[in-house]
Amino acid sequence: MAPFHCLTFLTDYGLEDAFVAVCHAVASQIAPDLRITDITHLIPLGDIRRGAAVLAQAVPYFPPAVHVAVVDPGVGTARQGVAVEAGGSLFVGPDNGLLSVAVAAAGGAVRAVSLTNRALWRETTTATFHGRDIFMPVAARLAAGLPLEEAGDLVEVTSLVTLPPPECQITAGGARVEVVTVDGFGNVQLSLPGIDAPRAGLIPGRTVTLTWDGRDVAVPFVTTFGEVAPGEPLCYRDSGDWVAIAVAGGDAARRFGLRAGTRMTLIVT
Amino acid sequence: MAPFHCLTFLTDYGLEDAFVAVCHAVASQIAPDLRITDITHLIPLGDIRRGAAVLAQAVPYFPPAVHVAVVDPGVGTARQGVAVEAGGSLFVGPDNGLLSVAVAAAGGAVRAVSLTNRALWRETTTATFHGRDIFMPVAARLAAGLPLEEAGDLVEVTSLVTLPPPECQITAGGARVEVVTVDGFGNVQLSLPGIDAPRAGLIPGRTVTLTWDGRDVAVPFVTTFGEVAPGEPLCYRDSGDWVAIAVAGGDAARRFGLRAGTRMTLIVT
Amino acid sequence: MAPFHCLTFLTDYGLEDAFVAVCHAVASQIAPDLRITDITHLIPLGDIRRGAAVLAQAVPYFPPAVHVAVVDPGVGTARQGVAVEAGGSLFVGPDNGLLSVAVAAAGGAVRAVSLTNRALWRETTTATFHGRDIFMPVAARLAAGLPLEEAGDLVEVTSLVTLPPPECQITAGGARVEVVTVDGFGNVQLSLPGIDAPRAGLIPGRTVTLTWDGRDVAVPFVTTFGEVAPGEPLCYRDSGDWVAIAVAGGDAARRFGLRAGTRMTLIVT
Numbered sequence: 031m032a033p034f035h036c037l038t039f040l041t042d043y044g045l046e047d048a049f050v051a052v053c054h055a056v057a058s059q060i061a062p063d064l065r066i067t068d069i070t071h072l073i074p075l076g077d078i079r080r081g082a083a084v085l086a087q088a089v090p091y092f093p094p095a096v097h098v099a100v101v102d103p104g105v106g107t108a109r110q111g112v113a114v115e116a117g118g119s120l121f122v123g124p125d126n127g128l129l130s131v132a133v134a135a136a137g138g139a140v141r142a143v144s145l146t147n148r149a150l151w152r153e154t155t156t157a158t159f160h161g162r163d164i165f166m167p168v169a170a171r172l173a174a175g176l177p178l179e180e181a182g183d184l185v186e187v188t189s190l191v192t193l194p195p196p197e198c199q200i201t202a203g204g205a206r207v208e209v210v211t212v213d214g215f216g217n218v219q220l221s222l223p224g225i226d227a228p229r230a231g232l233i234p235g236r237t238v239t240l241t242w243d244g245r246d247v248a249v250p251f252v253t254t255f256g257e258v259a260p261g262e263p264l265c266y267r268d269s270g271d272w273v274a275i276a277v278a279g280g281d282a283a284r285r286f287g288l289r290a291g292t293r294m295t296l297i298v299t
Numbered sequence: 300m301a302p303f304h305c306l307t308f309l310t311d312y313g314l315e316d317a318f319v320a321v322c323h324a325v326a327s328q329i330a331p332d333l334r335i336t337d338i339t340h341l342i343p344l345g346d347i348r349r350g351a352a353v354l355a356q357a358v359p360y361f362p363p364a365v366h367v368a369v370v371d372p373g374v375g376t377a378r379q380g381v382a383v384e385a386g387g388s389l390f391v392g393p394d395n396g397l398l399s400v401a402v403a404a405a406g407g408a409v410r411a412v413s414l415t416n417r418a419l420w421r422e423t424t425t426a427t428f429h430g431r432d433i434f435m436p437v438a439a440r441l442a443a444g445l446p447l448e449e450a451g452d453l454v455e456v457t458s459l460v461t462l463p464p465p466e467c468q469i470t471a472g473g474a475r476v477e478v479v480t481v482d483g484f485g486n487v488q489l490s491l492p493g494i495d496a497p498r499a500g501l502i503p504g505r506t507v508t509l510t511w512d513g514r515d516v517a518v519p520f521v522t523t524f525g526e527v528a529p530g531e532p533l534c535y536r537d538s539g540d541w542v543a544i545a546v547a548g549g550d551a552a553r554r555f556g557l558r559a560g561t562r563m564t565l566i567v568t
Numbered sequence: 569m570a571p572f573h574c575l576t577f578l579t580d581y582g583l584e585d586a587f588v589a590v591c592h593a594v595a596s597q598i599a600p601d602l603r604i605t606d607i608t609h610l611i612p613l614g615d616i617r618r619g620a621a622v623l624a625q626a627v628p629y630f631p632p633a634v635h636v637a638v639v640d641p642g643v644g645t646a647r648q649g650v651a652v653e654a655g656g657s658l659f660v661g662p663d664n665g666l667l668s669v670a671v672a673a674a675g676g677a678v679r680a681v682s683l684t685n686r687a688l689w690r691e692t693t694t695a696t697f698h699g700r701d702i703f704m705p706v707a708a709r710l711a712a713g714l715p716l717e718e719a720g721d722l723v724e725v726t727s728l729v730t731l732p733p734p735e736c737q738i739t740a741g742g743a744r745v746e747v748v749t750v751d752g753f754g755n756v757q758l759s760l761p762g763i764d765a766p767r768a769g770l771i772p773g774r775t776v777t778l779t780w781d782g783r784d785v786a787v788p789f790v791t792t793f794g795e796v797a798p799g800e801p802l803c804y805r806d807s808g809d810w811v812a813i814a815v816a817g818g819d820a821a822r823r824f825g826l827r828a829g830t831r832m833t834l835i836v837t
Binding site for chain 3: 052075103
């Protein structure tokens with residue numbers, strides 16, 4: 031593929047250490063003109079599902095790029111590192127499902143390799159920091175124009191690890207859904223695409239009753255936060271166009287005890 | 300105006316999500332050579348006053364730039380988005396007072412437009428993420444040389460929302476002031492300019508008695524933190540040259556229960 | 569020296585204020601093409617030892633660069649600011665030991681100057697923000713090619729403040745060591761180089777008993793986190809190749825009450 035000018039970087043490395051900067055340094059020495067954009071490094075440690083959700087939210091806004099993501103509780107064990115081509119971009123990271131949501135949203139994997147070409151790695155590699163030792167050096171070389179197939183052995187795209195898609199059933203006047211992710215403010219993104227909201231009866235002005243774990247709450251379906259009073263809950267189509275639940279000026283996840291994977295019924299009245 | 304090489308970005312978006320990166324991506328695609336500097340994204344959610352204070356602290360150190368600031372509890376409601384020219388720079392964000400302190404410090408608004416030219420927005424816009432959908436795309440185009448008046452309808456600069464200036468009265472041997480902002484370490488910036496400190500009797504070596512909410516504390520007026528013992532309070536001229544209160548190695552705001560808007564009397568003895 | 573293309577920046581300024589951005593702005597105006605990489609700005613306030621450890625971890629991965637570090641509880645007092653040449657790079661910051669570990673790891677100081685040339689500082693300087701007023705402007709000029717000796721008076725490299733090296737004695741079947749630093753996840757780096765681990769009997773498969781403060785814990789010596797169950801402690805060679813203690817998916821420092829300076833005996837069985 032043609033060289034890429036942009037590399038994005040998402041991890042659970044945190045911001046208190048030099049880990050992220052060291053990865054930048056490694057990439058910059060291989061590809062000095064590459065623009066590196068940090069997506070976030072505050073994915074909760076080892077939370078693959080959350081990392082996958084945030085990566086998938088970010089990717090659509092970038093030009094064709096090399097996307098490096100590292101949330102990798104299995105680092106140093108048998109899980110393989112991969113580079114996956116999808117939608118004109120490359121995705122580099124552990125094959126543990128982290129990349130799968132973004133890859134699917136980009137149209138699905140076209141080709142993939144296992145990162146077995148050790149000549150592209152740092153000369154000495156460790157068992158605990160593949161971001162620095164493997165993923166970044168390989169990604170920077172791919173960005174600089176290295177053909178994908180030179181990064182390692184081709185693998186069947188159907189063999190890549192994928193996260194199970196969250197439940198979403200639209201019913202007459204409602205839906206059965208799942209919490210996909212919770213953002214840094216406690217806004218709760220559900221598995222119902224905004225574009226399908228009207229089919230489920232979700233129209234501004236209606237009230238939707240949310241039922242989960244034997245509990246229920248009725249909230250207005252609105253267009254924006256400013257339509258409810260501070261402290262009041264709301265249901266809306268979020269900025270990624272998913273149906274979501276929030277509290278104006280508050281934290282809906284904490285208030286209602288919701289987290290990724292919580293199953294919920296929506297009934298519109 | 301001539302193109303700008305620098306765009307700054309301040310929000311309350313936090314660092315746990317992809318929001319900031321997505322805005323960078325949007326701007327970079329419009330103006331690939333633009334240097335984007337993040338001021339901070341940890342303004343407390345919806346705290347316009349704090350956002351305005353931090354923006355005003357940062358702007359004087361930048362060359363002419365496009366400053367994008369988004370602390371926007373009214374996103375999606377009737378408040379307008381604006382671009383304001385002041386001091387050779389442009390300020391882009393919601394018209395809710397957030398820009399007003401920096402604009403005033405830059406010499407006041409020369410021209411302003413309401414961001415009504417939808418041709419400059421993202422093709423689909425949402426009611427909750429104007430940073431991505433409106434402010435960044437318009438700001439990037441302005442940075443690339445788009446004339447201000449093409450961003451929307453000219454508005455009277457006197458009609459822009461401004462924050463009320465904090466109280467500051469210098470008296471014989473003291474002052475009546477207000478807490479303007481509290482930084483990340485709990486240092487408390489007052490509304491008294493450092494240059495006016497001598498007129499209020501604040502001279503290194505003196506002691507100043509702070510009185511607020513029926514409480515008083517006497518602290519030394521010094522030049523730097525190292526002049527008091529760890530854990531001791533001090534009054535000084537801070538790095539932005541405002542009179543401020545701190546605790547050496549500690550958090551003055553927490554220790555004394557101070558926050559933006561607290562009114563206080565200073566009496567020098 | 570030849571100009572540098574890269575400047576790194578490490579501080580305890582935090583991310584809630586404009587302090588870091590202001591320093592970037594100051595440097596960029598002096599050296600517009602300089603690539604500035606933030607190492608971290610979340611060093612605990614005034615923790616020179618932690619700052620020194622993180623700086624030393626990061627530097628080896630960068631090309632020759634100007635490294636600016638500011639953890640400076642003595643700002644505004646008699647401590648001097650310095651620029652130190654070591655290993656082809658320059659280190660700029662307060663002379664309080666912060667730079668010393670990285671300088672030693674880079675091969676030791678070759679030359680050093682006290683930053684006495686006020687013509688290179690910002691026109692007005694404050695007693696509390698030398699990062700903005702002195703260190704960044706001088707560092708940016710050094711990066712742009714200013715000869716080191718023009719930044720101030722040459723000082724004897726032996727006169728520079730250094731942190732005492734942590735204790736490390738390898739014994740028959742063990743070692744006496746010290747905790748050097750704790751990373752953002754609570755992983756505990758000891759003063760024993762990984763390369764010396766075999767000499768101390770630390771070989772994958774063995775068990776090592778850690779004794780400190782009258783307490784002891786036996787943990788397996790392994791290659792990577794995945795070899796122990798979640799929640800279990802381990803001893804391993806970390807990504808900087810130091811012997812370290814961790815808890816899989818947990819915080820070893822909190823769990824065992826360990827912090828920089830804790831002395832510990834390792835006995836391998």
